[in-house]
Amino acid sequence: MPKEGKNRLLLSLSILLVLSAGLFTAVPAWTETNLCAECHEEVSAAFTKTVHGRVGISHDFDCQSCHGSAATHLNEPSRKNIVSFAKEAGPSVIEQNRRCLECHDNTPQVALWEMGSHSRNDVACVSCHSIHNQRSQVDQPAVCYTCHRSLRLTANKISHHPITEGKIKCSDCHNSHGTLLPKMLVEDNINQLCYRCHAEKRGPFVWEHPPVAENCATCHEPHGSRHENLLKEKVANLCQDCHNADLHSSRAYDAKAGFSSAGRARSIGFAGRSCLNCHGNIHGSTQFDQRSFTR
Amino acid sequence: MKKAVYALIILVMLASQTFAAADAKVEVQGSIEAGYRMVDDQNGNNARFLEYRDLDDDPFGGFDLSLQRGTYYLNLQGNNIAQDDQSYLVEGTDYRNFAFTLFYDETPHNLSFDARAPYTGIGHQDLQLAPSTSDMTTFDYSVEREEFGGYATLSLGTPFYLTMGVLRRQQDGIKPLGSGDYWRNLELPEPVDYTTDEITFKGGYHGQNLQASLKGYWSKFDNDNESMTRPYTGDILTLPPDNDYGKIAAQMSWRNLPLQSLLAIQLSYAKLESDISLKDMGLTNTGGLYKTTFDGDITYTRGAIALTSRPTSKLDTRVYFNYLDKDNNSDKISASQESQISDYNEYKTGIDMGYNLARHTKLSAGYEYRDIDRHNRPDAETTTDQCVFFEVKNSNLDFLTARLHYKRLERDSDFGNKNRGTDPVTNNGEWIKRYIRPYDATDKSMDEIKLILELYPLPQLDFGFEYSYKMNDYDETDLGLTKDKRHTLNTDFVWRATDKVTLSGFVGYEKTEADSDHRQFAAGESADIYDNTDSAFNWNQDRDDDYWACGLALDFPNIVKKLDLHCAWQYQDSDGEVSFSSPDGLLEDINQSDDYDLQKLEVQLTYALRDNTDITLGYLYEKYDYDDLQFADYEAYTPTGTIPGSYLTGAYYEQSYKANVGYLMVSYNF
Helix, strand or coil: CCHHHHHHHHHHHHHHHHHHHHCCCCCCCCCCCCHHHHCCHHHHHHHCCCHHHHHHHHHCCCHHHHHCCCHHHHHCCCHHHCCCCCCCCCCCHHHHHHHHHHHHCCCHHHCCHHHCHHHHCCCCHHHHCCCCCCCCCCCHHHHHHCCCHHHHHHHCCCECCCCCCCCCCHHHCECCCCCCCHHHECCCCHHHHHHHHCHHHCCCCCECCHHHHHCHHHCECCCCECCHHHECCCCCHHHHCCCCCCHHHHCCCCHHHCCCCCHHHCCCCCCCCHHHHCECCCCCECCCCCCCCCC | CHHHHHHHHHHHHHHHCCCCCCCCCCEEEEEEEEEEEEEEEECCCCCCCCCCCCCCCEEEEEEEEEEEECCEEEEEEEECCCCCCCEEEEEEEECCCEEEEEEEEEEEEEEEEEEEECEECCCCCCCEECCCCCCCEEEEEEEEEEEEEEEEEECCCCCEEEEEEEEEEEEEEEEEEEEEECCEEEEEEEEEEEEEEEEEEEEEEECCCEEEEEEEEEEEEEECCCEEECCCCCCEEECCCCEEEEEEEEEEEEEEEHHHEEEEEEEEEEEEEEEEECCCCCCCCCCCECCCEEEEEEEEEEEEEEEEEEEECCEEEEEEEEEEEEEECCCCCECCCCCCCCEEEEEEEEEEEEEEECCCEEEEEEEEEEEEEEECCHHHCEEEEEEEEEEEEECCCCCEEEEEEEEEEEEEEECCCCCCCCCCCCCHHHHHHHCECCCCCCCEEEEEEEEEEEEEEECCEEEEEEEEEEEEECCCCCEEEEEEEEEEEEEEEEEECCCCCEEEEEEEEEEEEEEEEEEECCCCCCCCCCCCCCCCEEEEEEEEEEEEEEEEEEEEEEEECCEEEEEEEEEEEEEEEEEEECCCCCCCCECCCCEEEEEEEEEEEEEEEECCEEEEEEEEEEEEEEECHHHCCCCCCCCCCCCCCCECCCCCCCCCEEEEEEEEEEEEEC
């Protein structure tokens, strides 16, 4: 059996081990009388199947752990005398989130919650997390687009990362629970983030293209673009924003430079993939004696 | 890699032993779906239609199985089984004891189909000219990405945890690579045969007030083809080199400090290496070289500290400092050409605060100072940014939240090319550099304003509005990008018309403008921007792009008894123009610049055959029309004025498509 096959087989066996050891053991039943269920039957039934509901059985918390004491509410049922997380009523976002952090302040994922822009912009935990519903696959872009509307527009453009196809998640690049970095990136800078998937762009190269080596976002729009390869502008416009040497990079590629024209006006610097027709190694080259990224 | 896989397995096995044996009570739920799909795609080259997906006349299916036992949760998923975009996921969690994830995922990246070239050896590094130029090979530009691996976290109910993960990413296929030598250009099929192995570990402590972690990450990239031969000339083209990347990062954070403060510190060190030999690459020209081997060595060192506080119930503050040093110690190879190996160090510090006023109004403001020192970039040796922002947010009304945000950035750059060149004619290649400023690092002022409204006019209706305007003014630039602007407008709504029926939609519009100045000149002509002749002159181009998109979605369960309806429609329109101005006025404007319109319609009818069995009839329509002057009247043999051998293979040519997809699917839920 090839080495790869062996590894995959061993991984599969480990899954079976987990299944056999983990699943077929007993759990305490939810036997206590749940006062809330008397009125909120549907919510309560759904909640008992959630992670919180199940953990609550063994870790001694229930509805009142989040919603506060129900004593007054039982006498006079109203949203005003219970801690409600509904958007039109209840405590401030800070107070709502404090309820969550009472248990989750030692959760590693939210170690830097207060540092992030979501906390600083008063985004409630319940804006993204559906506490009463059973755990299911979260449609991350749909959740994020409810606030980040411009990103829905961008990510739907014809040149995009496979976000709408479900192959890349927002959390692959951003930690919505806070980091010490701008845009709540999960890596120390943009290039180190991009290099995680695009390892072939890492180099080190003999010849670097300095703006490329410093910041991928100088040329690329990571969420999507009208232009091929998520570029901010069309090649050659993008290249000519910085390059103006004699000969080809100094000339104007106007409507006469395409395939449709004939004679001197027609140019390989414009037709087809423009500058990339020749400068294919624009991210860096290991050609020892050539620095023009053409070989 | 093998050791890492075994270690992961041991970790998962250890985790599995944390369960005490007792009576079993497992809740199982999930779904299995299977169907058949028929696709009618037109216009031949449908790489754009299939860019990241596999839609063909095929059976398809998937499953989703969840097993729960108390705090233990296990989920198994399979999507698009046996397709090129299939994925499988197994994840399990036992609260505060362990969690694991195992995954396998395939993603195609179809770039362009039906390319043609008179070469042999396509898909390999030894590319040769075919015996006859009429002896064409047809091939697809497409790269298949395959990822598999797993992560496991072990905590065992203690405040300590250990996470370990392994991943292998394989990429296989062909992508286009442009190459040039003087006036000859060749578009070549570059073989892609990459393997990236990654190992991650993280250990930490998560206490009530103190959290600390240490994380390691190692990634090894292997390219089976680090070079390839170039037909016609027979010279060697270089391809991405193998590399090794390792990183270690530490983080500590303390909560509940005085003034409700949180203090966090991060430190990290990363090292990236490559090792290239001129001989191994098949290169022979050693003239003008210091060395014939290249040791690539780049390090990143980073430190960050931040403190957030809430001194009063109404005031929150944050102060931070970030330092990043990229150090490039790679070999300098060429004796004759200026080295382009660059590095930089950056520090950034700032403060921001928010204050809650009466009537649910919050005022926020901040200031940030950033300094970057670059090595080997004379066009922008140092840049200094000063950035301020102000924001006001009000949510006093039950049905409205409004936010107004303004940001201004002033960038000063230390431009080192002011005195480049000795003569504008005889040394014009150097002289011109005194005018060119790179937009990524030159002096500029940036203004940005955003207005965001969240409206809930009715209990059943949510409405959102967002407008933003951003303008960059590169005020010191003579040649290059001088100004760019962007207006973006977005609205959306969700209307829960009844308890069941939901209608949602969005409209977005974006307008971008960019102005740039340039100078045309040739060898022996003046690069002085104040010295214009008939053949050496200054010219300008303005780009004006408009893009808008809208969409509607309707979910209507029980439209008639047992029948659910889901419809979604989307339309996009992109229109770009480039206008020119020059002294002779002879430049012709471009009206087809990445113009396209895209329509998508999806209709799905689901009928409940039984309580747990549904049958779904679906239809998908997509139409994409692309129009761009650079690809109009496309010819493989490149324009006149080139020397023999120039050739384009058809990469990205003919992207338009129209496709109809119909499918029938049965789902069984349990």
